[in-house]
Amino acid sequence: MDILVIGGGGREHAIVWALAQSPNAGTIYCAPGNAGIAQVAECVPIAVGEFEQLKDFAVEKKVGLVVVGPDDPLADGIVDVLEEAGLAVFGPRKNAAEIEGSKTFMKDLLHKYQIPTAAYEKFDNFEQALAYLQSQKAPIVIKADGLAAGKGVTVARTMDEAEQALRDIMESKVFGDAGSRVVIEEFLEGQEMSILAFVDGETVKPMSAAQDHKPAFDGDLGPNTGGMGTYSPLPHIPESIIEDAVENIIKPTAKAMVSEGRPFRGVLFAGLMITPEGQVKTIEFNARFGDPETQVVLPRLKTDLLEVFLAAVNGNLADLTLEWRTEAAVCVILASGGYPASYPKGLPISGLDSTDDTSIVFHAGTSTNEEGACVTNGGRVLGVVGLGEDITSARQNAYKRAESITFEGKHYRTDIAAKALK
Structure with missing residues (x-):
């Protein structure tokens, strides 16, 4: 069965990598893909928001399954569009994807069905939101209602920080329309x-x-x-x-x-x-x-x-019964200098050629330059996964491989999985 995976990050590389191991997988296409995905799938230069082009490509290639990776196309209804063309799609329809696309919808759903979550209030008016915020105490959580590439949440440790986050979201529109509404939420410790x-x-x-x-x-x-x-x-x-x-x-x-x-x-x-x-x-x-x-x-x-x-x-x-391997996995993200703020692109990456049984490198923000070399193309560049019999050995293998890969400005956290070892 031929498959189309939509997306071009580390998540999609992991999905393509796993699908490629299935004996029933035929040609795997990925739109748009990245430099790492291109090693295991045929990358197609169609953006994740180009629904008609994606639909036409999937129909033309007679793919047996479409897998949608990112949140934006799901929230915008790509599954509905593809299913109307008779395609089999793994992913929620637009009305179900709203559980991520709107934090207000999600919180209201949990409240209605008494599913445990933090206390909250929702606002679409800045002055009302500010007045409520000023009646609360820090720490407190400010969330843009819509999708903001995983960055629309501020855990404010001070009231000044909370007010600035609210102004950034609702007045400065740093997340665009995603900040038309906000959720102000109880801070949960743990x-x-x-x-x-x-x-x-x-x-x-x-x-x-x-x-x-x-x-x-x-x-x-x-x-x-x-x-x-x-x-x-x-x-x-x-x-x-x-x-x-x-x-x-x-x-x-x-x-x-x-x-x-x-x-x-x-x-x-x-x-x-x-x-x-x-x-x-x-x-x-x-x-x-x-x-x-x-x-x-x-x-x-x-x-x-x-x-x-x-x-x-x-x-x-x-x-279906899911079966799991007993070995542990630890992923260390190698990020561009400056991330999560602005960062350069197009920087050469070295150290990707080595292979072993104790690690996997998933590409998140990479591409190839005119000379065919792999270069940086995002804030999170690579996900280096270490495998081992337990967290300790998996962690050692992840950091050993991470240190062997270089690009200008590379930075990463050195304490991934440390909590599990305490």
Whole structure:
């Protein structure tokens, strides 16, 4: 079966890498792809927002499955467009993708169905939002309602920082229309956890839990990013807490979406907080694979990923049992100098040629220059994944490989997965 994967980041490279291992996978196309994806798939120069061109290409090539990676096209209804053309698509329709596309919708849904989450208020008027904010105490969380490339959330430690974030979102429009509404949310203290799940209506098949590192610098300092690294499994978090999250948050949310006439099909990604009291509360939901969580979860999946995708698309997910490898995975993101603010592009990357059984390098923001050399083309450039029998060995393998890759301005966190070792 020929497959089209839409997207061009580290998440899509991991998806393509996993699909390529299926004996039933034919030609894999990726639009637009990147320099690393081009080594395992045929890259197609169509942007993720060019729905008609993507539809025409998929129809022309008679692909048996389309997999949508990024959030923006899902929120804009690409699945509806492709399905109307008779294509089989893995991903939620527009009305279901709103669980990520609107934080207001997501919070209201959880409140209606009494699914654990932080207390919140929503505003579409700056003065009203500011008045409410000034009645609260720091730390507090300010969120742009819409999609903002993973950067629309500010965890404000002071009221001055909170007010500035609110002005940036609602007055300066730093996130454009995504900031037309805001959610002001109770700050939750504790340990974060990500659980991705394959979902088909009310059927939920959770993946192995992971933990992301959002702040740019060691010690969880600096501005939020799209994610600076992650690891799986989570040996320091009891299995009972993970089961609690699945049974009391993810499954009820899938059921709630069905009740709302928005059945979800695809990957439902729960960003969760484990409070010091051991309660699990929802921070956010995403309507697709996480990035960089995908880079550590899929290498641990023993079950054929294509088989999983097709089961969800055909409504047979309930009949499938997911199998997982016992080995651990740790992903360290190598970022461009300046990220998450402005950064240069087109810088040569060296050290990519070596291969071994203990690491995988997923390309996130790369391209090839006129000479055919691999160069930087994004803020998060590479996801270096170390594999090992436990977190300690996987972490060592990730950092060993990360140190062997060089480009001007490269920076990365040195404390990925350190929490699991305490």
